[in-house]
Amino acid sequence: MDTQRIAVTVVSGFLGAGKTTLLNRMVRRAEGSRLAVIVNDFGELNIDAAIVSEVTDAVYSLQNGCICCTVQEDLLAQLGSLAQLQPRLERIVIECSGVSDPQRIVQTLAYPQLRSQMQLDMVITVVDATRHLQLEGEYARLARAQVAAADLLLLNKTDLVDEQQLRALREALGLRTRVHESVQAELPDALWLDTDLELEHRAVKPLTRVSLDDHGEMFSSWLWQSTAALDVEGLRGWLQTLPSDVFRVKGLVVLAQGNKAHWLQHVGTRSQFSPATDEAQASATRLVFIARRGFEGWDALGRGLDACLTESGRT
Helix, strand or coil, X not given: CCCCCEEEEEEEECCCCCHHHHHHHHHHHCCCCCEEEXXXXXXXXXXXXXXXXXXXXXXXXXXXXXCCCCCHHXXXXXXXXXXXXXXXXXEEEXXXXXXXXXXXXXXXXXXXXXXXXXXXXXXXXXXXXXXXXXXXXXXXXXXXXXXXXXXXXXXXCHHHCCHHHHHHHHHHHCCCCEEXXXXXXXXXXXXXXXXXXXXXXXXXXXXXXXXXXXXXXXXXXXEEEECCCECHHXXXXXXXXXXXXXXXXXXXXXXXHHHEEEEEEEECCEEEEEECCCCHHHCCEEEEEEEECCCCCHHHHHHHHHHHECHHHHC
């Protein structure tokens, strides 16, 4: 890696694969270095940026659009600003939204105004071992584009599949790219922090037919907010009944048990609640749902969430 240029790591992966978990680990492992994080979230709230900001102050968010489509010019401007910071940054980590094709970000980094100041270190694509082979149609094509752009595949959640499923997934991914199997997005430092690690020379690949003009058109999102507390057991049970068209649920929830705020991350049949900071505990519940394009079940989801409110919240 050219020490005169800022190293850039791009983190990609389909909705719910574990990108934010990986990003938090990377920020913690890089403690003491000059690192900035750019987070792009699809939806009305940039939940990922809020979660990562609990680990580091150097978070910059690109909101309400796909980083490789509608906010690409914002990314270019943000990178230009970061390149001017003093003391100079050592590394920038860009987390793409789950609906992004990372090859567009690779092309942005090749723009003349950035080429002399920063250098792509690697693209890491996080693959959900439990869901990758279940994706169909345009969603499967997008996931394959994310895989094709990677220098390193982080095959995540391998503890949740058996050996036969893992073998089928390895065969589907092929042998063109290095694969590291992980649980909870564990990534050895040497795979991304070692600047002496040599990668094959990467050229900017031409966009293929799997790259859409605006991936946001493949998905719809919905924001639900409430100042009333939710019953945690009722919420857990309701999340298990979500239709398969809902890819992802994330946000801040105020739970009646202890009146505490928690970050909620839900994908598939798994829900994860983690305590929020004291600053966030005064906030109302704000949940973002990401579903297939044309999903029409938002009203039903709203009724389901209303049923999870405590009795005082329904009156």
